Amino acid sequence: MIDWREYWTRFPREFADDDFRRQVGRTANGGVPTPAPELDAVVAEVVACLQLGPNDRLLDLCCGNGLLSAQFAERCGAVVGVDFSEPMVAVARAHHARENVEYIEGSVLELGQLVDGVFDKVCMIESLAYFSPDDLAAILGGIAPTGPPHSRVLFSGVLDEEAKWSFFDTPERRASYEQQRKEGKEVMGRWWTRAEIQRIATEHGYEAEFFAQDERLNTSHYRFNAVMKPGPR
Numbered sequence: 621m622i623d624w625r626e627y628w629t630r631f632p633r634e635f636a637d638d639d640f641r642r643q644v645g646r647t648a649n650g651g652v653p654t655p656a657p658e659l660d661a662v663v664a665e666v667v668a669c670l671q672l673g674p675n676d677r678l679l680d681l682c683c684g685n686g687l688l689s690a691q692f693a694e695r696c697g698a699v700v701g702v703d704f705s706e707p708m709v710a711v712a713r714a715h716h717a718r719e720n721v722e723y724i725e726g727s728v729l730e731l732g733q734l735v736d737g738v739f740d741k742v743c744m745i746e747s748l749a750y751f752s753p754d755d756l757a758a759i760l761g762g763i764a765p766t767g768p769p770h771s772r773v774l775f776s777g778v779l780d781e782e783a784k785w786s787f788f789d790t791p792e793r794r795a796s797y798e799q800q801r802k803e804g805k806e807v808m809g810r811w812w813t814r815a816e817i818q819r820i821a822t823e824h825g826y827e828a829e830f831f832a833q834d835e836r837l838n839t840s841h842y843r844f845n846a847v848m849k850p851g852p853r
């Protein structure tokens with residue numbers, strides 16, 4: 621099993637201080653940074669899925685180096701980003717500081733010890749892969765005290781178990797993945813089914829809806845978005 625804290629502490633240090641997209645793994649075609657219009661599409665998609673508005677206080681779980689958090693801050697009242705990678709948070713504070721953004725270093729599995737106040741919206745972008753089903757339950761349990769049933773909780777860019785083979789789409793890629801799986805070292809992290817997310821959401825008072833990613837994203841053939849809204853009581 622990969623130690624994700626160790627991984628995400630080491631990985632961003634492989635790149636220059638201002639190589640923001642590589643630091644968070646936003647690359648395609650063997651390491652080429654995601655082009656700006658695609659990043660804009662990610663931001664637009666998150667804003668739409670969350671119905672993010674100017675008065676919202678947003679909790680950005682696994683915010684990385686703040687590349688996206690700073691953009692969300694332009695579209696809402698305030699953002700609190702949480703990430704357990706010391707170098708990511710250092711870059712966020714140095715390069716993506718805004719008056720209405722706070723970056724907190726720590727694990728999203730320990731939110732109770734890290735964040736105060738009430739949040740209107742919650743997101744986790746391209747990061748659910750680093751958590752187990754029990755962790756997802758703990759995260760939903762952990763955000764519960766930070767607001768009334770949040771009107772929207774978004775997990776975007778979730779690795780789609782049902783589309784795995786369209787990502788590992790050659791015999792070589794598939795063999796390399798199978799080898800990683802045998803060794804318990806899947807560098808992409810965990811692939812999820814919609815059904816398991818729905819079950820955990822329901823257990824925490826939410827209903828999950830699932831959406832395909834914007835087709836302009838190079839990840840849209842193997843990732844999906846899950847939006848949770850308060851379920852019937």
Ligand SMILES: C[S@@+](CC[C@H](N)C(=O)[O-])C[C@H]1O[C@@H](n2cnc3c(N)ncnc32)[C@H](O)[C@@H]1O
Pocket residue numbers: 624628629644645681682683684685687688702703704705708726727728729744745746747750
């Ligand atoms: C792929 S990056 C995504 C960063 C950002 N959300 C984005 O989309 O640009 C994954 C991030 O998840 C963070 N992470 C993974 N597990 C975490 C945990 N338990 N608590 C806090 N951060 C975590 C890593 O440190 C890393 O910054």
